[in-house]
Amino acid sequence: MSVDIQGLSIAIGGVPIISGVDLQIADHSRVGLIGASGSGKSMIARAMMGLLPMASTCVGSIRYDGEDIIGMNESELADLRGRYVSMVFQNPASALNPVLTVMQQVTLPLALHFDLSMAQRKARAAAMLAKVGLDSSISSRFPHELSGGQQQRVGIATALVSAPKLIIADEPTTSLDSITQRQIVRLLVSLVDEAGASMLFITHDFSVLAHATDDCYVLDAGHIVESGSTRVLLKRPCTPQAQQLVHAARELTLHPDSDEKTVWRHERHERHEKER
Ligand SMILES: Nc1ncnc2c1ncn2[C@@H]1O[C@H](COP(=O)(O)OP(=O)(O)O)[C@@H](O)[C@H]1O
Numbered sequence: 001m002s003v004d005i006q007g008l009s010i011a012i013g014g015v016p017i018i019s020g021v022d023l024q025i026a027d028h029s030r031v032g033l034i035g036a037s038g039s040g041k042s043m044i045a046r047a048m049m050g051l052l053p054m055a056s057t058c059v060g061s062i063r064y065d066g067e068d069i070i071g072m073n074e075s076e077l078a079d080l081r082g083r084y085v086s087m088v089f090q091n092p093a094s095a096l097n098p099v100l101t102v103m104q105q106v107t108l109p110l111a112l113h114f115d116l117s118m119a120q121r122k123a124r125a126a127a128m129l130a131k132v133g134l135d136s137s138i139s140s141r142f143p144h145e146l147s148g149g150q151q152q153r154v155g156i157a158t159a160l161v162s163a164p165k166l167i168i169a170d171e172p173t174t175s176l177d178s179i180t181q182r183q184i185v186r187l188l189v190s191l192v193d194e195a196g197a198s199m200l201f202i203t204h205d206f207s208v209l210a211h212a213t214d215d216c217y218v219l220d221a222g223h224i225v226e227s228g229s230t231r232v233l234l235k236r237p238c239t240p241q242a243q244q245l246v247h248a249a250r251e252l253t254l255h256p257d258s259d260e261k262t263v264w265r266h267e268r269h270e271r272h273e274k275e276r
């Protein structure tokens, strides 16, 4: 599904949060949105899901395959959410419903959007759980009985089970350790590509972005300050805001002598472990 956001401005209680944002995602492509904490990334994601806070005002357009969702009523938005557009959240522990088993979580979008029997829903959910690398024995467990990585795999299965056309991942790996982080990024990317969906990948980490996206936008205090190829941005960031993010990523997660290619430290660590 293609996304075309034009002149998106959002204010909450009269305070501008997002100002004149233009952002495009071509059909089948993965685009990144990067920016410091508080820059407004999640607010854009919420606008794209039709989930803005009550006190907000919003102007501009958000078009999915040409159809503007701004101004849609709640029932139209509910039809869109979880069916055509799904979200993977930052903190799977709080995104999952604590009183639902894994099977109940994953079958829920199917129950809401499709006319399927319980057996059909369970079969689809089981196939999706296998795709995200979870054993069927996990189906009857509750979120608190899972590790952070397993919880996020359930989050991904729940987001993808209805075969949505657009996935918005809002810092999906921030709460995970670095090795799990990389596994989850790879899993998400491969499943999104396999499903032929488009993706907006939100993060504040350029090294994660480099693995997940081809193009990206840099957000600063509600404004897009830079956009283009992720590779080029990573190599030659133009604005001070992008430079700061790239330098932070290099210091934390990139191989110290490589600015050509993003080699993650734990990748070397894994190789080393394998060789031993
Ligand atoms: N419900 C809300 N009411 C008022 N202000 C909010 C609300 N949610 C977020 N904000 C403000 O909007 C700005 C952008 O927040 P957010 O989109 O969460 O940033 P990011 O995801 O980039 O960290 C912040 O200044 C934040 O304080």
Ligand SMILES: [Mg+2]
Residues within 6 Å of the ligand: 041, 042, 043, 170, 171
């Ligand atoms: Mg956020």
